[in-house]
Amino acid sequence: MSALYPLLIIAVVLGIVLNLAGGLIWVERRLLALWQDRYGPNRVGPFGLGQVVADSVKLFTKEDWIPPFADKPVFVLAPAVVVATSLLAFAVIPFAAGFVIADLSVGILFLLAASSLGVYSVVLAGWSSNNKYALLGGLRATAQMLSYEVFMGLSLMGVVIMAGSFRLGDIVEAQRHMWYVVPQFAGFVMFLIAGVAETRRLPFDLAESESELIAGFHSEYSGMKFGMFFVGEYIGVILISAMLTLCYFGGWLGPVLPGPVWFGLKTMAFICLFILFRAALPRPRFDQLMSWGWKVLLPLALLNLLVTGAAVLLLR
Amino acid sequence: MAAVFYISSAVAVVATLLTITCRNAIHALLYLIVSLLAVAIDFFVMGAPFVAALELIIYAGAIMVLFIFVVMMLNMGEHAGETALDVFKPRAWAGPSLLALVLLAEIAALVSRQSAPLSGVEISSKQVGVALFGPYVIGVELASLLLTAGLLGAYHLGRKAVTREDEVHGIDTRQSRAVTGDPVVSAGAGRSSHAA
Numbered sequence: 001m002s003a004l005y006p007l008l009i010i011a012v013v014l015g016i017v018l019n020l021a022g023g024l025i026w027v028e029r030r031l032l033a034l035w036q037d038r039y040g041p042n043r044v045g046p047f048g049l050g051q052v053v054a055d056s057v058k059l060f061t062k063e064d065w066i067p068p069f070a071d072k073p074v075f076v077l078a079p080a081v082v083v084a085t086s087l088l089a090f091a092v093i094p095f096a097a098g099f100v101i102a103d104l105s106v107g108i109l110f111l112l113a114a115s116s117l118g119v120y121s122v123v124l125a126g127w128s129s130n131n132k133y134a135l136l137g138g139l140r141a142t143a144q145m146l147s148y149e150v151f152m153g154l155s156l157m158g159v160v161i162m163a164g165s166f167r168l169g170d171i172v173e174a175q176r177h178m179w180y181v182v183p184q185f186a187g188f189v190m191f192l193i194a195g196v197a198e199t200r201r202l203p204f205d206l207a208e209s210e211s212e213l214i215a216g217f218h219s220e221y222s223g224m225k226f227g228m229f230f231v232g233e234y235i236g237v238i239l240i241s242a243m244l245t246l247c248y249f250g251g252w253l254g255p256v257l258p259g260p261v262w263f264g265l266k267t268m269a270f271i272c273l274f275i276l277f278r279a280a281l282p283r284p285r286f287d288q289l290m291s292w293g294w295k296v297l298l299p300l301a302l303l304n305l306l307v308t309g310a311a312v313l314l315l316r
Numbered sequence: 317m318a319a320v321f322y323i324s325s326a327v328a329v330v331a332t333l334l335t336i337t338c339r340n341a342i343h344a345l346l347y348l349i350v351s352l353l354a355v356a357i358d359f360f361v362m363g364a365p366f367v368a369a370l371e372l373i374i375y376a377g378a379i380m381v382l383f384i385f386v387v388m389m390l391n392m393g394e395h396a397g398e399t400a401l402d403v404f405k406p407r408a409w410a411g412p413s414l415l416a417l418v419l420l421a422e423i424a425a426l427v428s429r430q431s432a433p434l435s436g437v438e439i440s441s442k443q444v445g446v447a448l449f450g451p452y453v454i455g456v457e458l459a460s461l462l463l464t465a466g467l468l469g470a471y472h473l474g475r476k477a478v479t480r481e482d483e484v485h486g487i488d489t490r491q492s493r494a495v496t497g498d499p500v501v502s503a504g505a506g507r508s509s510h511a512a
Contacts, residue, residue: 071340071342073343074342074343074346077346104365105365105438105440105441106365106366106368106369106441109366109369109370109372109373110369110372112369112373112377113369113372113373113376113377116372116373116376116377116378116381117372117376117377119377119381120349120381120384123381123384123385123388124342124346124384126388127342127384127388128342135388138388139385139388139389142381142384142385142388143385146378146381146382146385149377149378153373166366166441
């Protein structure tokens with residue numbers, strides 16, 4: 001039984017995350033429609049829920065075309081990387097006390113590592129497509145994700161200093177009296193910005209800005225390979241939302257309701273925030289994005305780290 | 317766990333060999349990433365999860381991305397690999413093989429003397445930190461000096477080149493045009509005259 005328990009958790013987590021990622025396509029379209037004063041997909045099934053099924057059937061049956069000028073092995077590998085790395089990160093996420101696949105002592109670092117490996121998917125997709133728009137999108141994505149990763153990790157270190165552990169379970173338990181969003185508000189804001197940039201969502205979707213680059217790094221992709229990028233993006237959104245919940249909003253902690261329900265509610269709220277960003281904010285220019293990251297957010301993250309460290313030492 | 321160690325070590329060795337022999341630069345870099353991932357697994361199995369995580373974040377997640385970034389920008393043609401064919405001549409292999417043999421002998425001597433590498437004891441990140449800022453603090457400081465020097469050098473090399481003339485007139489085109497007497501052309505000026 002004890003040997004089967006991790007397998008059971010893996011099955012449950014995989015089932016929930018993949019279905020949620022698919023369902024989010026519908027949630028996003030409906031919410032965007034709500035905020036933009038229109039209906040959105042509401043024809044297929046109750047509330048248009050069947051739209052998800054119709055879309056996936058369409059994606060699976062579309063012609064899966066590999067351009068003759070592309071680098072085939074890398075072209076096929078790229079969409080798999082984004083889904084694999086973001087699913088890998090869920091291995092260390094505790095959904096409730098003890099409900100975790102691998103309770104690593106370096107959990108937070110593992111999360112950062114998995115999300116930084118996700119860069120390869122866009123870089124390789126852009127390069128292997130052998131197309132100038134795809135390459136430009138890939139270059140943009142690489143520069144953006146590399147720059148924002150730096151202070152994404154640094155902003156999380158404030159939480160690590162306060163909790164005194166890299167283990168995600170310990171970080172959540174340390175928030176029993178106060179959520180870290182209060183003492184680490186600056187870190188929270190920086191991590192949120194970095195998280196949006198890391199998932200390449202609007203307003204930071206310059207890697208695929210359709211008005212200038214067709215579709216950026218995935219211009220040449222069709223069928224389920226394109227679907228993988230699509231699903232990978234939503235898994236990334238779920239992952240960043242789960243990290244925000246764990247590190248700043250007390251994870252599964254909460255009154256009355258059971259732990260996993262609290263975790264799910266908080267994560268869902270952040271996912272909706274991500275969609276609201278998309279509905280509300282315009283895209284910055286690429287040079288603004290880069291200079292904002294290096295000249296403003298990186299020094300702020302370092303300052304936050306310094307102040308947090310000093311405060312923790314003083315109050316000890 | 318010993319099996320995991322040997323499998324990932326074998327993957328690392330094979331991937332590194334392929335890195336050297338692969339003629340497509342991006343494919344070679346991909347094999348190098350696989351090799352780094354395998355080494356990270358080795359570290360993890362040997363009880364050093366902190367080092368394994370850093371290997372993933374810094375080497376696989378940042379440095380190799382920069383390598384691929386640069387190769388992407390270079391846009392080497394299809395025949396770029398042919399220039400590296402000299403590497404496959406036996407004469408070029410003599411020196412490196414000799415050095416590699418020395419290393420192999422050293423590893424063999426080390427392995428035969430020591431017991432199994434898997435102690436099963438996990439070195440926590442706290443222990444790593446205490447060691448780095450305790451007995452090895454001089455190494456950390458030297459590394460930080462080196463990095464600062466590199467940062468300053470990169471800043472100096474990457475600075476926008478300012479010529480003598482720019483310093484005198486400023487780099488604003490409108491101003492420099494006014495000095496040289498060229499007419500100032502604004503966007504859309506030609507179009508409006510067409511309309512008229």
